[in-house]
Amino acid sequence: xxxxxxxxxxxxxxxxxxxxxxxxxxxxVLWNGHRIHFDEPYARDVEGYPGLxxxxxxxxxxxxxxxxxxxDDQGRIxxxxxSNRVASFVGETLTAGGEVTxxxxxxxxxxxxxxxxxxxxxxxxxVITAELNH
Amino acid sequence: MSEQLLTQEILDCIGRTSEPRREIVTRRDIRKYAVATxxxxxxxLNGDVAPPMFHVPLFWDIxxxxxxxxxxxxxxTLLPKFPLEKAMAGGLxxxxxxxxxxxxxxxxxxxxTDIYQKNGRSGALIFYEVVxxxxxxxxxxxxxxxxxxxLR
Numbered sequence: 001x002x003x004x005x006x007x008x009x010x011x012x013x014x015x016x017x018x019x020x021x022x023x024x025x026x027x028x029v030l031w032n033g034h035r036i037h038f039d040e041p042y043a044r045d046v047e048g049y050p051g052l053x054x055x056x057x058x059x060x061x062x063x064x065x066x067x068x069x070x071x072d073d074q075g076r077i078x079x080x081x082x083s084n085r086v087a088s089f090v091g092e093t094l095t096a097g098g099e100v101t102x103x104x105x106x107x108x109x110x111x112x113x114x115x116x117x118x119x120x121x122x123x124x125x126x127v128i129t130a131e132l133n134h
Numbered sequence: 135m136s137e138q139l140l141t142q143e144i145l146d147c148i149g150r151t152s153e154p155r156r157e158i159v160t161r162r163d164i165r166k167y168a169v170a171t172x173x174x175x176x177x178x179l180n181g182d183v184a185p186p187m188f189h190v191p192l193f194w195d196i197x198x199x200x201x202x203x204x205x206x207x208x209x210x211t212l213l214p215k216f217p218l219e220k221a222m223a224g225g226l227x228x229x230x231x232x233x234x235x236x237x238x239x240x241x242x243x244x245x246x247t248d249i250y251q252k253n254g255r256s257g258a259l260i261f262y263e264v265v266x267x268x269x270x271x272x273x274x275x276x277x278x279x280x281x282x283x284x285l286r
Contacts, residue, residue, distance in 0.1 A: 016172065025170040029163075030191045033206035042205070057190050060226060061171045064186040068175065076230075077186055083225035083282075 003074045003132065005100050005109055011070040013097035016062055016115075018054050023090050026058050051091060056084035059124040062096045063113040067128050070098075075109070075132040082126025086117065093118055098128070107132035139217045139258055140251050147214045152244040157192050159184060161236040167191055184234035189268055189277050193242045212246050218260050218285040227280040232270065240276060242268045247280070260285040 020038075027037045035042040036053040043049045060082050067077060088094060098113035108131050115124040161181030167188055168178035178185040197208040234240070248263040261284055268277040 022170065022172065025166075029166050029170045030194045031196055032194065033202055033208075035206045039206075046205075056224070057187065057226075058171060061185075061187045065171070065173060068186070079227070079229040080186070081225065081227045 003071065005103055005132070007100055007103060009100040011066055011098040011100075011111070011113075013095050014062070014066050014069070016094045016096060018058070018088075018090050018092070018094070020052070020090055023052060023054065026055060030055075030057075049087065049089065051089035054088045054090060054092070054094075056124075059084060059088070059094075059115045060126070062094075062115055063098075063124065063126045063128065066096045066098055067111055067113060067130060071130060071132075075107070075130050078108075078129045078131055080113075080126055080128045082113070082124055084124055086121055086123040088115075088117055088123050094123070101127075107134065137258070138251065139260060140249060144214045144216065145249060147246055148249055150212060150246045152212050154241050154243045155193060156239060156241040159188075159192065159234055159236055159238045159240065163191065164188060164236060181236060184236075186230060187228070188234060189240070189242070189266075189279070192240065193266070193268070212244055212264065213262065214249075216260055216262075216285055218258070220286050222259070222284040222286050224281060224283040226282075229278045231278070232274060232276045234276060239271050240268050241271075242266050257286065 024038055036047055036049060037055055040052055043052050063082055064077060094115050094117060096115045098111045100109055101112045102110035111128045111130060113126045113128050114122045117123050164181040164184050165179060168185055173179060173185055177183050195208045202208055244264055244266045247265045250261050252259050261282060264281045266279045267275060270276050
């Protein structure tokens with residue numbers, strides 16, 4: 001089925017529930033030894049966080065995933081800009097999604113993307129550019 | 135008015151470049167990354183091709199245990215010692231120019247491209263930008279990434 005992409009098209013949202021195991025595996029894959037991601041007493045008592053911090057680039061990865069799942073191999077991501085604005089913590093339920101904001105005649109898309117927390121705050125806003133297959 | 139925090143010595147670090155790092159892409163590393171990120175696409179779970187952001191684990195710094203800070207962080211030797219140290223949210227810009235497959239050898243070079251100060255209502259902030267260029271063995275640009283970090 002051909003992809004429907006026009007300004008205002010909303011991408012299907014995806015729910016993410018990062019847990020200790022995923023957080024451990026992700027940091028192990030990166031070789032990231034930052035204690036705030038796996039040492040809960042340290043994260044709480046020394047850094048003052050309410051729990052283990054979800055790594056920023058993992059949230060960035062999820063922005064790509066919602067776009068690629070929607071593209072369904074009918075296009076590719078050319079680039080992204082995003083920022084980690086608000087911290088999130090293991091155990092939270094996070095929602096990633098996006099909306100098409102521009103389409104060119106040549107099939108180049110601009111997609112506004114986000115990860116939101118349970119309060120509805122956008123914790124990781126971004127913009128992805130993609131191009132549809134010819 | 136906040137004072138000027140950036141000395142000439144710090145500003146002179148703009149343009150500093152890291153030693154190039156060359157790494158090989160393996161199917162196993164792609165699969166581990168795809169699983170750990172919760173990816174649901176079979177081509178990534180099989181390790182046939184690398185998903186976006188696979189360059190993040192591929193080029194994460196590997197240092198010995200005694201070179202990690204007490205909180206488990208490796209010190210970025212590209213950066214000077216800044217007068218502000220509390221890291222705030224940062225931003226990332228990535229351009230994807232070529233796909234990455236198992237067996238590819240990739241080389242990354244990091245450059246400290248900018249350091250500047252902004253004075254907000256709550257005081258001075260220092261921004262710095264690092265650009266990482268990743269090339270294949272033919273010298274073609276595969277990924278370009280710009281990280282912007284804010285210190286307060």
